[in-house]
Amino acid sequence: MARTIFEKIWDNHLVHSEGGQHLLYIDRHLVHEVTSPQAFDGLRMNNRKVRRPDLTFATMDHNVPTNNRSLPIVDQVSATQIEALARNCREFGITLFDMASTEQGIVHVIGPELGITLPGTTIVCGDSHTSTHGAFGALAFGIGTSEVEHVLATQCLWFASKPKTFEVNIEGSRKSRAVTAKDMILYVIRKIGTGGGAGAVFEYRGPIISELSMEQRMTICNMSIEGGARAGIVGPDRTTFDYLRGRKYAPKGEAYERAVEFWRGLTTDPGARFDKSVTFDISSLAPQVSWGTNPAMVVDVTESVPNPDEFAKGNENERKAAVRALEYMALVPGTPITDISIDRVFIGSCTNSRLEDLIEASVVVKGRKVSPNVRAMVVPGSQQVKAAAEAIGLDKVFKEAGFEWRESGCSMCLGMNPDVLSSGERCASTSNRNFEGRQGAGGRTHLVSPVMAAAAAVEGRFVDVREWL
Amino acid sequence: MPAPFTSITSRLVPLDRVNVDTDQIVPKQFLKLIHKTGFGKYLFYDWRFDTNGKPRTDFVLNDAKYAGRSILLARENFGIGSSREHAVWAILDYGFRSVIAPSFADIFYNNCFKNGLLPVVLSKQDIEYLFSNPDQEVEICLQDQIVVAGDRVMHFEIDGSRKKLMLEGLDEIGITLKLEDKISNFEKKMIGQEIKM
Ligand code: SF4
Numbered sequence: 001m002a003r004t005i006f007e008k009i010w011d012n013h014l015v016h017s018e019g020g021q022h023l024l025y026i027d028r029h030l031v032h033e034v035t036s037p038q039a040f041d042g043l044r045m046n047n048r049k050v051r052r053p054d055l056t057f058a059t060m061d062h063n064v065p066t067n068n069r070s071l072p073i074v075d076q077v078s079a080t081q082i083e084a085l086a087r088n089c090r091e092f093g094i095t096l097f098d099m100a101s102t103e104q105g106i107v108h109v110i111g112p113e114l115g116i117t118l119p120g121t122t123i124v125c126g127d128s129h130t131s132t133h134g135a136f137g138a139l140a141f142g143i144g145t146s147e148v149e150h151v152l153a154t155q156c157l158w159f160a161s162k163p164k165t166f167e168v169n170i171e172g173s174r175k176s177r178a179v180t181a182k183d184m185i186l187y188v189i190r191k192i193g194t195g196g197g198a199g200a201v202f203e204y205r206g207p208i209i210s211e212l213s214m215e216q217r218m219t220i221c222n223m224s225i226e227g228g229a230r231a232g233i234v235g236p237d238r239t240t241f242d243y244l245r246g247r248k249y250a251p252k253g254e255a256y257e258r259a260v261e262f263w264r265g266l267t268t269d270p271g272a273r274f275d276k277s278v279t280f281d282i283s284s285l286a287p288q289v290s291w292g293t294n295p296a297m298v299v300d301v302t303e304s305v306p307n308p309d310e311f312a313k314g315n316e317n318e319r320k321a322a323v324r325a326l327e328y329m330a331l332v333p334g335t336p337i338t339d340i341s342i343d344r345v346f347i348g349s350c351t352n353s354r355l356e357d358l359i360e361a362s363v364v365v366k367g368r369k370v371s372p373n374v375r376a377m378v379v380p381g382s383q384q385v386k387a388a389a390e391a392i393g394l395d396k397v398f399k400e401a402g403f404e405w406r407e408s409g410c411s412m413c414l415g416m417n418p419d420v421l422s423s424g425e426r427c428a429s430t431s432n433r434n435f436e437g438r439q440g441a442g443g444r445t446h447l448v449s450p451v452m453a454a455a456a457a458v459e460g461r462f463v464d465v466r467e468w469l
Numbered sequence: 470m471p472a473p474f475t476s477i478t479s480r481l482v483p484l485d486r487v488n489v490d491t492d493q494i495v496p497k498q499f500l501k502l503i504h505k506t507g508f509g510k511y512l513f514y515d516w517r518f519d520t521n522g523k524p525r526t527d528f529v530l531n532d533a534k535y536a537g538r539s540i541l542l543a544r545e546n547f548g549i550g551s552s553r554e555h556a557v558w559a560i561l562d563y564g565f566r567s568v569i570a571p572s573f574a575d576i577f578y579n580n581c582f583k584n585g586l587l588p589v590v591l592s593k594q595d596i597e598y599l600f601s602n603p604d605q606e607v608e609i610c611l612q613d614q615i616v617v618a619g620d621r622v623m624h625f626e627i628d629g630s631r632k633k634l635m636l637e638g639l640d641e642i643g644i645t646l647k648l649e650d651k652i653s654n655f656e657k658k659m660i661g662q663e664i665k666m
Binding site for chain 1: 492574645
């Protein structure tokens with residue numbers, strides 16, 4: 001029977017089914033400091049071991065300061081969580097990329113970069129943006145701490161039901177370099193809503209997806225969870241195989257050749273049926289900007305802040321949510337997006353902190369200056385991204401323009417470390433969530449692409465970056 | 470291991486908002502604890518307290534009338550956002566045993582079961598009915614999969630394995646470890662596959 005990629009990976013990993021539940025084998029388990037301490041505690045309490053420390057990799061990213069790494073961590077509670085992870089990894093024999101490591105970084109940036117993420121594998125992590133790894137044709141899920149403990153102990157995970165398949169077709173061709181993968185996925189979420197993909201695994205398809213680089217595919221898969229999906233997948237192809245060649249943990253030499261043979265089979269068969277399917281044409285897509293407090297509250301940069309009635313299309317609860325969002329964001333319906341001025345710019349996060357993102361943003365910034373009213377920072381996704389960027393002089397471009405150039409970590413994506421918005425501050429951010437208080441209590445987040453964020457930093461307000469590129 | 474859940478009776482705490490996300494349920498500045506308890510005081514923190522830490526009088530949890538109730542009544546898409554189980558721990562630690570909503574985000578829904586918090590999905594009509602009178606006693610019976618309010622009996626769906634887990638307060642890891650043979654056979658079969666190290 002014709003199968004989708006998701007179904008092939010699912011079938012390959014099914015260990016056992018019982019009473020409508022399915023037990024899947026997990027090939028890679030990624031661990032970070034925030035969602036793991038209680039899981040390790042649970043193991044200790046029950047006298048259990050980590051079943052496959054060789055398939056488990058840990059890093060510290062959410063809490064770590066992104067300024068000078070040689071100083072001690074000021075926040076005692078963060079320090080405790082970071083120490084707990086180091087202790088747990090030592091005790092259970094798990095590979096850890098700690099703050100001193102040249103391979104440290106955001107868990108979803110380093111997995112692919114180190115070749116831990118491979119096509120056809122099942123990957124889990126106690127973090128919803130694990131969906132990022134689906135860009136490689138892997139089945140990658142975010143899980144909670146109880147499940148982290150379960151995977152540590154058993155290397156398997158129960159599914160109460162098999163996820164549905166959901167085809168997201170992207171058609172048309174891009175007219176401008178300024179329209180990015182970020183704009184495509186924001187547009188998809190805007191159209192299907194934050195619950196649109198509930199219970200499903202997206203498969204992104206279409207000629208434009210095949211043309212995208214791995215980094216752009218990761219940006220798209222990263223935000224699958226923002227559309228409510230459990231995971232997102234892109235079929236692996238030449239671009240994927242080339243990216244993985246020579247990566248630290250990827251197969252090498254002859255093993256690599258054999259792996260590629262296997263990976264080639266990971267395609268959705270002609271005639272395979274999806275439970276649901278949508279198609280979007282992006283030919284006339286404009287850069288997208290979020291105006292509200294969830295990632296579906298988005299408009300074109302050329303549009304204005306919507307009226308709640310028009311946004312809600314008759315749904316009273318959505319209308320109330322929009323009214324609340326506008327109040328929180330201190331925005332008035334009808335205001336052109338390009339009239340909104342900003343205080344902060346954050347280029348970073350597992351959505352948009354890879355080398356290509358930084359290169360694109362630097363093109364916009366080069367030879368220009370950050371507006372005097374704006375504080376702007378670039379936080380590379382990993383130490384390797386940072387080093388590669390510095391090797392081609394990007395740090396200088398950003399610093400000369402007036403950006404802060406930081407050490408790698410989640411930073412102001414969620415503001416668990418000292419990088420936070422103050423109440424009332426408005427930020428153009430390349431991250432994935434604009435929830436109330438996400439970047440700091442009372443902070444106002446607008447989600448945009450790296451080039452849009454860079455242009456906003458220069459102008460002190462949103463601009464249609466297509467005019468610049 | 471969570472405590473078994475059979476039935477509860479309580480009045481409701483109505484939270485009249487759609488798309489309540491995990492960053493609201495427990496803001497991330499409070500995620501740094503390394504144990505599962507103690508999160509209740511941070512539940513809905515930014516909605517409960519103003520920037521000076523003073524309770525906001527217009528938020529439902531600060532209304533004395535609702536104190537001590539153990540069922541949270543919510544709207545569509547409850548629990549979107551992060552996979553952090555801290556959201557569930559905070560709701561439980563505050564004193565809730567169940568959340569009733571027309572729909573939940575997947576990961577949040579799943580996390581509830583692992584901790585003995587019962588998520589109940591009811592139809593929009595049933596939810597409207599409950600919002601119209603949160604002060605009546607409501608009984609949730611997991612065995613019969615019903616919510617009873619006054620003379621209205623509302624059925625809810627839940628899959629069999631999750632129901633069993635909740636009713637018996639089972640240790641899921643212990644259950645899986647009994648399948649050791651199957652897991653190690655699977656691992657043997659895998660060896661040699663290119664995708665593994
Ligand atoms: S960068 Fe943001 S979204 Fe990504 S893992 Fe870190 S906190 Fe989560």
